[in-house]
Amino acid sequence: MNLDTLGPRICILGPSNSGKSTLADAIAAKQGLEPIHLDRLYHLPHTDWQPRPAGEFLTLHDAAIAGERWVMDGNYSSCLPQRLARATGLILLDLSTPLSLWRYARRTWFERDRRGALDGGRDSVKWSMIRHIVVATPPNRKRYAQLYARCELPKVLCPSARALARRYREWGLAR
Structure with a gap:
C-alpha cells in the first residue's frame, strides 16, 4: 500500500517499545x-512518567485529533474510538514480546535522545514496565488484531521487525 493512501490523519498502534514513535x-x-506522541500528552514533562490528570489528558488528546494533518502514535484505549473516528488511516505494529523487551532495555540503558521521550525526562528500567510488556501485551495484541480486522480505514499491518523495515524502504522513510 502506498503511504499516501493512509491520508492526512494516521493512527499508529502497537505494543510498547515496538517503534511507534520512530515511525510516526x-x-x-x-x-x-x-x-503527536500520546505518551507526551498522557505524562507530565520533567517527571519519571507521572500521568497527568485524566481530564487534562483527554482535553489535550481531543485538541490534537481536531487537527487536519497528523500522525499519532500510542494506544490509550480510553480515547481510541474518537481518534479512529477522525483518522484517515491505521498502522498496526505487532512486534514480538521478546523484541519489545530488548528495545525497552536498549532505550533505557543506551538511548539519550529517543523519539517520543518526555521533555526533561529520563527513561529508566522499571519492573512495572517489564511486567506490562510481558503480562499486558499479549492480550492487548489480540485486542488490537481484532480491532484491525474490523477497521474499515485504509490500513497496514507490520507483523514483524522485518515487515516494518520493508515498509520503511517501500515508503522511502528515514529513521
Missing part, C-alpha cells in the same frame, strides 16, 4: 504531518 516521526517528515 519518519512519516511526519515524509508527509508533512504533525507528529
Whole structure:
C-alpha cells in the first residue's frame, strides 16, 4: 500500500517499545504531518512518567485529533474510538514480546535522545514496565488484531521487525 493512501490523519498502534514513535516521526517528515506522541500528552514533562490528570489528558488528546494533518502514535484505549473516528488511516505494529523487551532495555540503558521521550525526562528500567510488556501485551495484541480486522480505514499491518523495515524502504522513510 502506498503511504499516501493512509491520508492526512494516521493512527499508529502497537505494543510498547515496538517503534511507534520512530515511525510516526519518519512519516511526519515524509508527509508533512504533525507528529503527536500520546505518551507526551498522557505524562507530565520533567517527571519519571507521572500521568497527568485524566481530564487534562483527554482535553489535550481531543485538541490534537481536531487537527487536519497528523500522525499519532500510542494506544490509550480510553480515547481510541474518537481518534479512529477522525483518522484517515491505521498502522498496526505487532512486534514480538521478546523484541519489545530488548528495545525497552536498549532505550533505557543506551538511548539519550529517543523519539517520543518526555521533555526533561529520563527513561529508566522499571519492573512495572517489564511486567506490562510481558503480562499486558499479549492480550492487548489480540485486542488490537481484532480491532484491525474490523477497521474499515485504509490500513497496514507490520507483523514483524522485518515487515516494518520493508515498509520503511517501500515508503522511502528515514529513521
